[in-house]
Structure formats: C-alpha cells, structure tokens
Amino acid sequence: MRNDMFSVLRRSPFLAQQSRKAFLCLGAFLVCLIVAVFALPERAMAYSDEELRNVSERLNVKSSTQKIAVIEEMAADGDPRVAPILRAMLDGNLYVRDSDEHVVITAKQGKVYSHIDIVSGEVIGESGSKEISKIKVNNRLRGVLRDALATLNLFSPDLAVRSNAVEQVMDARDPAMLPLLLRAIDREEDETLLARMELAKATMALAAGENTEERLAAIDVLASETTPQIRAVLSQFVASADAEGFEPEVVAAAKDALKSVEGRLSTWQTVGDVYRGISLGSVLLLAAVGLAITFGVMGVINMAHGEMIMIGAYTTFMVQQALGSILPSGSAWSLAISVPAAFLVAGAVGVVIERSVIRFLYGRPLETLLATWGVSLVLQQAIRTIFGATNQQVMAPDFMSGAVEFSTGLVLTYNRLWIILFSVIVVAGIAAVLRYTAFGLQMRAVTQNRRMAGSVGIRTGYVDALTFGLGSGIAGIAGVALSQISNVSPNLGQTYIIDSFMVVVFGGVGNLWGTVLGAFSLGIVNKFLEPVAGAVLAKIFVLIALILFIQKRPKGLFALKGRAVEA
Amino acid sequence: MNKKLQALVGAGALAVSAMAMSAAQAAETIKVGVLHSLSGTMAISETTLKDTVLMLVDDLNKNGGLLGKEVEAVVVDPASDWPLFAEKARELIEQEQVDVVFGCWTSVSRKSVLPVFEELNSMLFYPVQYEGEESSRNVFYTGAAPNQQAIPAVDYLMSEDGGSAERIVLLGTDYVYPRTTNKILRSYLNGKGISDEDIMENYTPFGHSDWQSIVADVKAFASAGKKTAVVSTINGDANVPFYKELANQGIKAEDIPVVAFSVGEEELAGIDTAPLVGHLAAWNYFQSVEADANTAFIEKWHAFIGDESRVTNDPMEATYIGFNMWKQAVEQAGTTEVDAVRQAMYGQEVANLTGGTAVMNTNHHLSKPVLIGEVQDDGQFDIVWETDGTVVGDAWSDFLPESAKLTADWTYPWVCGNCEKPMY
Numbered sequence: 001m002r003n004d005m006f007s008v009l010r011r012s013p014f015l016a017q018q019s020r021k022a023f024l025c026l027g028a029f030l031v032c033l034i035v036a037v038f039a040l041p042e043r044a045m046a047y048s049d050e051e052l053r054n055v056s057e058r059l060n061v062k063s064s065t066q067k068i069a070v071i072e073e074m075a076a077d078g079d080p081r082v083a084p085i086l087r088a089m090l091d092g093n094l095y096v097r098d099s100d101e102h103v104v105i106t107a108k109q110g111k112v113y114s115h116i117d118i119v120s121g122e123v124i125g126e127s128g129s130k131e132i133s134k135i136k137v138n139n140r141l142r143g144v145l146r147d148a149l150a151t152l153n154l155f156s157p158d159l160a161v162r163s164n165a166v167e168q169v170m171d172a173r174d175p176a177m178l179p180l181l182l183r184a185i186d187r188e189e190d191e192t193l194l195a196r197m198e199l200a201k202a203t204m205a206l207a208a209g210e211n212t213e214e215r216l217a218a219i220d221v222l223a224s225e226t227t228p229q230i231r232a233v234l235s236q237f238v239a240s241a242d243a244e245g246f247e248p249e250v251v252a253a254a255k256d257a258l259k260s261v262e263g264r265l266s267t268w269q270t271v272g273d274v275y276r277g278i279s280l281g282s283v284l285l286l287a288a289v290g291l292a293i294t295f296g297v298m299g300v301i302n303m304a305h306g307e308m309i310m311i312g313a314y315t316t317f318m319v320q321q322a323l324g325s326i327l328p329s330g331s332a333w334s335l336a337i338s339v340p341a342a343f344l345v346a347g348a349v350g351v352v353i354e355r356s357v358i359r360f361l362y363g364r365p366l367e368t369l370l371a372t373w374g375v376s377l378v379l380q381q382a383i384r385t386i387f388g389a390t391n392q393q394v395m396a397p398d399f400m401s402g403a404v405e406f407s408t409g410l411v412l413t414y415n416r417l418w419i420i421l422f423s424v425i426v427v428a429g430i431a432a433v434l435r436y437t438a439f440g441l442q443m444r445a446v447t448q449n450r451r452m453a454g455s456v457g458i459r460t461g462y463v464d465a466l467t468f469g470l471g472s473g474i475a476g477i478a479g480v481a482l483s484q485i486s487n488v489s490p491n492l493g494q495t496y497i498i499d500s501f502m503v504v505v506f507g508g509v510g511n512l513w514g515t516v517l518g519a520f521s522l523g524i525v526n527k528f529l530e531p532v533a534g535a536v537l538a539k540i541f542v543l544i545a546l547i548l549f550i551q552k553r554p555k556g557l558f559a560l561k562g563r564a565v566e567a
Numbered sequence: 568m569n570k571k572l573q574a575l576v577g578a579g580a581l582a583v584s585a586m587a588m589s590a591a592q593a594a595e596t597i598k599v600g601v602l603h604s605l606s607g608t609m610a611i612s613e614t615t616l617k618d619t620v621l622m623l624v625d626d627l628n629k630n631g632g633l634l635g636k637e638v639e640a641v642v643v644d645p646a647s648d649w650p651l652f653a654e655k656a657r658e659l660i661e662q663e664q665v666d667v668v669f670g671c672w673t674s675v676s677r678k679s680v681l682p683v684f685e686e687l688n689s690m691l692f693y694p695v696q697y698e699g700e701e702s703s704r705n706v707f708y709t710g711a712a713p714n715q716q717a718i719p720a721v722d723y724l725m726s727e728d729g730g731s732a733e734r735i736v737l738l739g740t741d742y743v744y745p746r747t748t749n750k751i752l753r754s755y756l757n758g759k760g761i762s763d764e765d766i767m768e769n770y771t772p773f774g775h776s777d778w779q780s781i782v783a784d785v786k787a788f789a790s791a792g793k794k795t796a797v798v799s800t801i802n803g804d805a806n807v808p809f810y811k812e813l814a815n816q817g818i819k820a821e822d823i824p825v826v827a828f829s830v831g832e833e834e835l836a837g838i839d840t841a842p843l844v845g846h847l848a849a850w851n852y853f854q855s856v857e858a859d860a861n862t863a864f865i866e867k868w869h870a871f872i873g874d875e876s877r878v879t880n881d882p883m884e885a886t887y888i889g890f891n892m893w894k895q896a897v898e899q900a901g902t903t904e905v906d907a908v909r910q911a912m913y914g915q916e917v918a919n920l921t922g923g924t925a926v927m928n929t930n931h932h933l934s935k936p937v938l939i940g941e942v943q944d945d946g947q948f949d950i951v952w953e954t955d956g957t958v959v960g961d962a963w964s965d966f967l968p969e970s971a972k973l974t975a976d977w978t979y980p981w982v983c984g985n986c987e988k989p990m991y
Contacts, residue, residue: 064728092844092943138941138951139730139845142821171822173792228790236792276779283777381606389610390836391807401842403815409787413815416779486776487807491608495774495804530780535771536741 047079049119056085056103056118059135060096068144075148083152085118090145095132106132147172154184163193170200170229175208199225203233206254207244215250223257226264228409234258268408273527279416281523282423283482285516287496288503289427290475292515294350294468296504297447300358301369304376305500306493308472311349312342312479313488314383317392332397335480342476349379350472354465362464376493384490394483419481426477427516433470434512443467447510506546508556517557522546596639597632597903599624600659602670602680602691607647608773608803612882613672615833616694617642619883620669622871623890633897641665649679656680660689666903667692667893669886673802674698674744681706690905692893694885696828696850698747702962702975702984705905707912707931709889710882711851712960713751717798719937720826720849721752723952724796725759729939730824732796734765736785738809741770745800748828752798755966765793775805778812786816789823797825806834810843820845826939832878832947841944851921851935852884853948858922878946888925888933891917913978923957930975932960 047055058070071089074082088094088105095106097115104115104124114126137145146168153165162184169177181201188194202221205214222230234254241251287309294302316338323334353375361368396415403413434440445453446463454460479492486492499522507518522542529538550556601620603613624640632638641663645652652671659665660683667690671677674697684691684705696711723729735756739745749768756766767788769781789795801809806829813825826847832854835843854865864887869875896911897903912927919925919935926934934957940948962975963985973985980989 136949136951138728139821139824139847140728142819142845143730146821228787232790232792272783273780276777276783279779280777384606384610389605389614390833391611391804393836393838395839396811401815403817405817409783409790411783411786411816413779413812415811415815485808485811487804489611489804490606491611491774491804494608495776527780531784534769535775535781539772 047077047081052079052081052119053103057096057101059089059094059103060101064138064141067141071141071144071148075152081119081121083149084121086145086149086152089135089137090142090149092134092137094135096135097127097132099131103135104132147174147177151177151180154180155187159190159193162188162190163196166193166196166200170196170203173203173229173233175204178204178208203230206233206237207240212247212250215246216253219250219253219257223260225407226261226268227407228265231258231261231265234261265408268406268410272410273531274524275410275412277524277527278520279420279523280527281520282416282420283485284499284503284523285519286419286423286426286478286481287475288500288507288515288519289423289430289512290471290473290478291500292504292507292510292512293430293471293474295501296510296512296515297443298464298467298471299365299509300362300468301365301372302358302471303369303373303497304353304379304493305372305472305475306495306497307376307379308346308350308475308493309479309482309496310383310490310493311346311379312476313394313483313486313492314387314392314479315342315345315476316480316483317387317394317488320394332399335397338480339477342480343473344476346476346479347469347473350475351465351469353472354468358468359461359464376497380490380493387490389490392488394488396484400484415484419485422481426474427512430474431512439463439466443470502543502546504556505550506556508558511556511558514556514558596637597634597897598663598665599638599640600656600663600665600668600670601640601642602645602652602656602659602668603672604647604676605642605644609647609672609676611804612833613647615877615880616669616672616882616886618872619868619886620890622868623887625871626867627894633894634901634903645676649673649675652676652679653683656683656689656691657687660684660687665689666897666905667908669694669889671695672882673742675742677701677706678743688905690893690908692886692889694882694889696881698744699751699962699964700747700967700970702930702977704909704931704977704984707889707892707927708960708962709885709892709925709933711935711937712932712962713748713964714961715851715935715937715958716828716849717748717752718755718966719954719958720828720847720939721756721798723847723849723939724798724824724826728952730796730821731794732824733761733793734788734791734795735761735767736788736795736797737766737768737800738781738785738797739768739770739800740773740775740802740805742773742802744802745770748800749798751964751966754968758966771801771805773803773805775801776808778809782809782812782816782818785823786818795823797823799825799827800829801827802829806830807838810838810846813846814839814842820847820941831880831882833880835942835946836878838946840942840946843942844944846942847939847951848942848948849937849939850881850948851937852881852919853938853940853950854879855940855943855947855949856921856938858920860918860922861920864920884920885933888917888919892925892927909977926957928959929978929981930960930962931977932962932975934959 055070055074059067061067071086074086084105085094093106094103096103103118105118106113106115111128112126113129113132114123117124150165150168153161154169156162156165169181181197185194185197185201188197199221202218205218206222222234234257237254238251238258290308291302291305294300294305319338319341320334327333357371357375358368361371400415400418403411405411434444442458442463445458446460450460482492486495503518503522504515506522507514526538526542529541533541599620601617603617604610605614605617621640624638627633627638641659643655643659645655656668659668669692671680671693672695677693680691681703685703689705691706692709693706694709696716697708699712721735724732737749737752739749753766771781785797824845824847826849828849830848831850865879868879869877892912892915895917896908896915900907900911913929915927917925921936923936928934936957937954938950939952940950943949963970963973965971972987974981975984980991982990
C-alpha cells in the first residue's frame with residue numbers, strides 16, 4: 001500500500017519529466033541485459049518455472065532479514081534466470097503486480113511500466129505506477145544483492161562480467177565465497193583474470209588458510225600488489241595475529257609485506273596529491289586568466305570578474321535548455337556550442353560595462369573597485385530575479401562523467417581531466433591572440449605605452465573596450481567549464497573572485513605565464529597542505545604565505561615592465 | 568509668506584491624515600514579519616521559506632483572516648549578512664510593529680537576532696534543524712534538535728539495515744552547527760563503543776568547491792576493512808560539488824553511505840541524482856511522504872508558486888507547523904500580544920504533514936517523527952526507516968556532559984532556558 005502512494009507521487013508529471021531520461025537509460029540497459037542473459041545457451045535449470053515464481057514472490061516481505069534469506073537461497077541455487085531478477089531488484093526495477101501478486105521486472109518508458117515476466121523474459125503487460133508496488137531495497141540489501149550477483153557472475157561467459165565479479169568478491173573478502181572462487185579458478189582460462197582470481201584467493205587464504213605454507217604463499221602473492229585493499233587485508237591480519245595465534249614467521253612476513261605495500265602506496269598518494277593540485281590549479285587558472293587580462297594588462301580592479309564567470313555558466317545552462325528539444329540532454333554538442341556562446345555573451349556584457357562605467361574611472365583604482373563591486377551585485381541580483389535563487393542543473397555529457405580508477409587507489413575523474421586540457425587550450429589560445437594578431441599587438445602597445453600607441457594611430461578607447469571584452473569573454477568560457485564541477489547559482493562568481501585575484505597577484509600582474517605558474521603552484525601547495533592541515537587551515541596558510549611572498553616580491557613571480565611601471 | 572504657510576499647513580494636514588490612515592490600517596491588520604535572505608549565499612534555501620509564509624498568509628486571509636482581521640506579511644531581505652539580520656529584526660519589531668517573525672536559516676543568523684528578540688520581547692519562529700544547546704523564551708524552534716535528526720541517523724547507520732557501520736566520517740562546513748552537532752555525535756559514538764581512531768572529522772569552508780582530496784581521503788579511510796559511513800553536515804552550495812565528486816569517484820551508497828542533515832529535495836534539484844541512489848538524508852518530513860495533509864500541501868504550494876516542478880522540503884513543513892501553531896495560539900489567546908500568545912503556545916497541537924501531530928513542548932521544541940530517506944533517481948527520497956512515534960526535541964543534549972544537566976522549561980516552576988534547578 002505504502003509503495004502505491006510513493007509511486008503516485010513519483011508519477012506526477014513534474015517528477016516524471018525529471019526522471020524520464022534516467023529511467024529511459026536504465027530501462028534500455030535492463031532490456032539489453034535481459035536479452036543478453038536470456039540469449040545464453042541455457043544450462044540445467046535448478047528451479048522449475050513454478051518454483052522460481054514462488055521463490056521470487058517470497059521477496060515481497062517487509063523485513064530485510066527475510067529478504068536476504070530468500071536472496072541467498074536464490075543465489076545458491078545457481079539458476080541462470082536468478083541473476084536478472086536480482087539485478088532488477090538491485091536497480092529498483094522489481095515490482096509486484098497488485099492484481100495478481102506476480103513479481104515482474106519493469107522497464108519504464110515515460111509513465112508506462114512494461115512488465116517483463118521473470119520466467120519467460122517476455123513482456124506480459126503494462127500499467128501505470130499505481131497498479132504495481134516496488135520491492136524495496138536498502139543499502140544492506142544492495143550489498144547482499146551485489147555480492148550474490150558477483151558470485152553468480154563468476155561463471156558468466158562474458159569476460160568483462162567475470163572480471164567485475166572478481167573485483168567485487170575481492171572487495172567483499174567474505175570467506176564464504178572461497179569455495180565458489182576456487183571453482184571459478186579451475187575453469188578460468190584468461191591469464192590476467194586468473195591472476196586477479198589468485199589474488200582474491202590470497203586475500204581470503206591469508207586468514208582462512210589451513211597451514212603455514214598456504215599463508216606464506218598468500219603473503220607472497222599479496223606483497224607484489226599495491227592497493228589500499230591489500231594494505232587493509234595485511235594490516236588486519238597483523239593486528240589480529242596475537243589474538244588468533246598465527247605463526248611468528250607468517251606474522252613477520254606479513255609485516256614486511258605490509259611495509260613494502262605501504263611504501264609504494266605513499267608514493268601513489270603523492271602522485272594523487274600532485275594530480276589534484278594540478279586539477280585545482282587548472283580551475284584557478286581558468287577563473288583567473290580573464291582577470292589576468294582585465295586586471296593584469298589593463299590595471300582595472302574588476303570585482304565583477306566573478307559575475308562574468310557566472311554569466312558564462314548561465315549561458316551554458318540556457319544553451320542546454322534551448323537545445324534540449326533537439327539534442328539529448330547532456331549532449332557534448334550543447335557544451336561545444338556553449339563555449340563560443342558564453343564568450344560572446346560575457347564579452348558583450350564586459351564591453352557594455354567598460355563603455356558605460358569603467359572608462360570614466362581609468363586611473364582611479366578605488367572608484368573602479370567600488371563601481372565594479374556594485375556592478376557585480378547588480379548582475380547577481382539580476383540573475384537571481386530572472387532565474388530564481390535556486391541552483392540550475394547543467395547536465396554533464398557522458399564523456400565527462402565517471403573516472404579512470406587505478407588499482408592503487410588513484411582516481412582521475414574525467415571532468416577534471418577535461419578541464420585541465422581545456423585550461424591549457426584556453427591559455428594557448430590567448431597567448432596566440434596576444435602574440436600573432438593585430439589586435440594582440442595593439443593591445444600590448446596600449447598597455448606598454450598608451451600615449452605613444454595613441455600617437456601612432458591606435459584607437460586606444462576602442463582597444464580598451466575590446467580588451468575588457470576579451471577578458472570578460474574568457475571568464476565566460478571559464479564559466480562553461482566551472483558549470484561542470486560547481487553550482488550554477490547566482491553566487492558562483494563570488495566563490496572564485498578572491499582566488500582569481502590571488503593567482504594574478506602571485507603570478508605577477510600583467511604576465512600571462514606568471515598567471516599559469518601561479519595557478520598551478522597555488523593549486524599544488526593547497527592540495528599538499530589540505531590532508532595535513534584541513535581545508536580551512538590550508539587556505540589560511542596559503543594566504544599567509546602569499547602575503548609574506550608579496551612583501552618580498554611586491555610584483556609577484558614575474559614583474560612586468562610596462563604601464564605598471566609607469567603608474 | 569502666506570503661500571508658504573499654506574503649503575506648510577497643507578503638508579502637515581496631509582501628513583496627519585496619512586498617519587491616521589496608517590494607524591487605521593494597523594488596527595485592521597495583523598503584521599507578520601518574514602526575515603529570510605532573498606539575496607546572497609543563503610537565498611537559495613531561504614527564498615522558498617519566504618514564499619511558504621506568503622502562501623500561508625494568503626491562505627489565512629482567504630479563510631477570513633485572524634481574529635477577524637486581515638494578516639499582512641512584511642518581507643525584509645537580510646541578504647545573508649549576519650549582522651544585517653539583527654538590524655532587520657529590529658526594523659521589523661520597532662518600526663513595522665510586527666506581532667511575530669518567521670525567519671532565519673543558519674545558526675549564526677539566529678544567534679545574531681537572538682539578543683534583539685529578547686530585548687524587545689518579540690517572538691521568532693525558527694524553522695530549520697539546528698545544533699541545539701540553546702533555549703530562548705522568545706524563540707520557538709520548529710526544526711529538529713540533534714536528538715530528532717542526528718542521533719537517530721547514526722543509530723540507523725550502525726543498525727543492521729543501515730549497514731552496521733563501524734567507522735564514521737564526520738564531514739561538515741566550518742561553523743557552529745556542524746561543529747556542535749559533531750561534538751555531540753562524537754561523544755555519542757564513543758558511548759556506543761566507536762573509538763576516536765574510527766572517527767574522522769573534517770571541516771571545509773562555506774562554498775567549498777574542490778572536494779577531490781577529501782573524497783579521496785574518505786575512500787582511503789574506508790579501505791581499512793571496517794564498514795564506513797559518512798555523516799554530512801555540509802551546508803548550502805558546497806553540497807552540489809561534493810555529491811558530484813562522490814558520483815564521479817564512484818562511491819556507491821552500498822559501500823560508503825552518506826547521510827546528510829542539510830540536504831533535502833531543494834538541494835538535490837541542481838544535481839543528477841542517478842549515481843547517488845541509496846545515499847541518505849535524515850529529516851522530519853519528505854515530499855514523498857504519503858499523507859492526505861501532504862498531498863493537499865503540495866497541491867497548494869504548486870498552485871501558489873505556479874510551477875509544478877518545485878519541490879517541498881522539511882523547513883517548509885516546519886514553517887507550516889509553526890505558522891499554524893501561532894495562528895491557533897493567537898485564536899486561543901484572543902490577542903496577538905506576545906506574552907499571552909506564548910502561554911497559549913504550550914501544548915498546542917497541529918497536524919503535521921506526515922500524518923501525525925506536532926506538539927509544542929514547554930522547552931519551545933516540537934515533538935516530531937524522525938524519517939530517514941534514500942535518494943532516488945528522480946531527486947526524491949524513499950523512506951527506509953522511521954521512528955515509531957514522535958520524538959520530543961531536546962534543547963540540551965544528553966550526550967554532552969556539560970549540557971546533560973541543564974533543563975529548558977519555560978513554565979512554572981522552571982521558567983528557565985538553561986537551569987540546573989527550578990527558579991521558583
């Protein structure tokens with residue numbers, strides 16, 4: 001009954017709309033999975049059709065403990081039709097039909113649930129959400145289901161499924177799985193997977209092994225690995241050695257192995273810190289590089305810089321909304337189109353601000369600071385009025401979700417990798433514009449000597465407006481990237497404004513390479529401090545270090561000769 | 568000269584008549600102050616509560632007002648600026664002469680207005696879950712105290728159904744609410760046999776956006792072999808990048824469940840929740856609760872805001888309960904005078920939105936049910952656990968030695984917010 005009411009809520013149109021996409025993907029995946037499983041050559045079935053139906057119906061109880069008993073019974077049976085049922089339950093797609101109490105797997109298409117028979121795998125009807133109740137799962141059940149699926153999947157004909165299963169068995173480290181694992185090892189033909197299986201066996205055999213030789217062999221296998229799990233296995237073994245009364249030579253060997261694993265892991269930890277530092281640096285760089293132009297080159301203390309980033313992020317959101325009807329949400333194209341769009345929108349806003357406010361205030365830094373601060377508040381509240389104060393959701397394209405995971409515990413998330421690459425491209429682009437275009441030349445000329453540039457016929461006012469527009473446009477591009485990792489809210493810009501100034505001041509006002517170096521070094525220092533000092537203290541330390549550095553070198557890492565010297 | 572005098576008299580007459588008019592109006596309306604940030608960092612959460620109060624006022628007026636008078640909402644914007652909260656509170660009470668104020672979200676804003684309400688003896692309804700360790704005669708706390716949210720949540724994590732967690736990571740934003748809550752939790756966990764080395768505590772600034780290292784640390788902490796769970800008191804904007812990072816680093820709820828105390832339907836609106844299914848939140852209300860009162864409330868909210876995609880959340884329910892309690896108390900007292908209404912508040916009962924009854928206790932906290940919900944892929948919560956009945960809010964936590972002996976009770980013979988002995 002209770003499930004019913006939930007489903008009613010879930011069915012209401014506004015929710016359905018939000019979730020339709022997710023469900024579609026899930027549904028499609030599920031159907032494929034079922035088709036794949038059922039296409040397999042059938043092995044001897046342990047359950048008769050009737051038994052399978054009956055045992056599945058017993059899943060429809062409230063108590064998790066009872067559900068677990070049924071799941072374990074089903075998994076132990078080894079019927080190939082069990083896996084898709086458990087998989088559907090894990091994904092929250094296993095329902096009970098209220099009319100006849102039949103357990104069915106559902107695939108949701110819009111508001112319609114098609115019912116797939118658990119025995120035949122055929123679609124046997126469809127309904128709205130009111131006529132079916134979900135078999136609920138919680139985290140405990142999910143864990144059990146996953147382990148059960150893993151043991152079932154150890155014998156899957158698909159290599160990828162098998163190797164996934166081995167990883168899960170290794171994570172679970174449940175000695176109860178050992179017999180099944182041994183059976184799987186006997187059958188396995190793939191060399192790499194066999195090695196992983198041996199490793200999984202070793203993690204269990206260490207404590208559960210029968211004699212000293214078996215344990216020592218297990219330690220040998222483990223010592224050659226570098227993963228946090230192995231460290232945990234070894235340290236647990238060492239910690240429990242006294243209580244369990246293991247042989248001294250085994251314990252000594254385990255301690256040695258633990259030491260070498262820990263040594264290698266700490267190297268990887270450092271690699272991880274450097275990577276995360278570079279990643280933070282690339283975000284700082286993106287945020288600051290626009291400011292390096294407006295503040296660094298033009299000398300305008302632009303407090304509205306963060307809002308240009310925000311405008312870029314909102315442009316991304318709008319492009320995605322506008323293209324929503326044509327492209328699937330989270331399409332890479334909407335992001336690709338957002339980059340020039342954000343550049344143009346933020347750049348245009350920048351030019352308007354320069355022409356209407358800033359050009360009257362050149363040479364008066366305090367007034368500029370206050371005026372741009374005011375502009376930033378106006379922009380924030382304008383966005384808040386138009387879009388509302390709540391966050392907007394910018395979908396991540398598929399190639400930006402997920403991560404490359406190394407067994408050593410190092411995780412490189414795709415969105416960060418792309419942002420690092422993107423920041424490099426943006427900086428290279430700016431460097432090229434400054435170095436190789438007529439506009440870049442004029443800009444540098446005006447920066448270095450405004451009056452002389454004017455006398456040789458450069459329209460300095462025009463160049464000022466465009467330079468400010470360029471800086472703002474680049475901030476807009478940064479907004480596209482930041483929309484992938486941060487909130488798209490009216491406050492987005494405030495988060496980055498202080499960091500941006502820090503980077504530009506540290507790197508040396510007016511120097512692009514200084515900004516690059518400044519961003520990355522601040523990022524890396526921050527990430528090395530963070531695990532030691534915590535995020536709050538790390539930030540404070542970095543600020544103090546920066547203040548001290550500025551005392552020593554007031555002009556930052558790279559001092560620039562030019563207008564800054566003039567002033 | 569004459570003309571000038573005439574003009575002056577005219578202006579004076581105008582002013583007098585204007586004053587008379589406003590006085591007449593004041594007599595006819597009951598003023599309700601709304602003290603929620605409509606700009607700045609907290610606007611994301613607080614704007615919704617302002618709309619909720621406006622909706623409730625609107626509804627009340629449609630049903631004939633209160634004590635035969637029309638109710639008027641006075642909205643001010645403290646702009647997420649804590650000292651400005653105090654100024655705006657003073658403005659509401661002294662200049663606008665409001666009879667009651669609904670407002671504040673962050674604890675620091677509440678701490679900032681507290682002296683103003685006490686000095687001017689006015690009444691504040693505070694609708695957000697908070698750290699406890701406070702009791703003021705002038706504030707009614709309609710959100711959850713730690714024993715109505717945090718304690719049941721860790722109990723659930725340590726239970727079999729919650730995954731029997733043995734290591735706990737306490738992640739929080741660096742301010743008073745997370746620090747106090749985590750202090751209570753640490754002492755509670757120690758009492759439950761979880762030693763300090765199995766507890767990791769970490770604080771981040773407001774709006775923290777780079778969660779890579781911390782999520783990696785949590786992963787490393789969890790790899791020690793004991794079942795690990797995360798208790799998150801991360802507040803506001805920082806949640807979106809945090810959950811994105813969790814999803815991207817592939818932390819699944821069945822491996823490391825995260826239970827959040829400040830993440831509701833509204834906060835999830837900006838995130839793709841498909842990778843987060845199974846992570847948890849503890850509240851006293853979820854939009855997905857099946858109850859007639861809730862269905863009616865959601866319909867009313869959608870009609871008022873004109874947008875079917877807007878969600879409802881726990882602080883909205885707390886505002887709803889607080890507003891209706893105040894209304895009933897005013898009706899019972901027959902006046903909006905603060906002292907009379909306060910006396911009428913004690914024991915006041917209002918149907919909550921989860922099908923039960925909220926009762927105002929003499930310590931100014933409510934009796935509420937505690938619910939634990941799992942994030943679903945549509946951004947809603949599926950309730951996986953709830954208390955049998957309601958839990959009485961406890962202003963002073965029993966798990967901190969210095970506050971365990973304190974009692975908050977504003978009725979005779981105590982009449983005190985933090986006493987060890989009755990006053991009379």
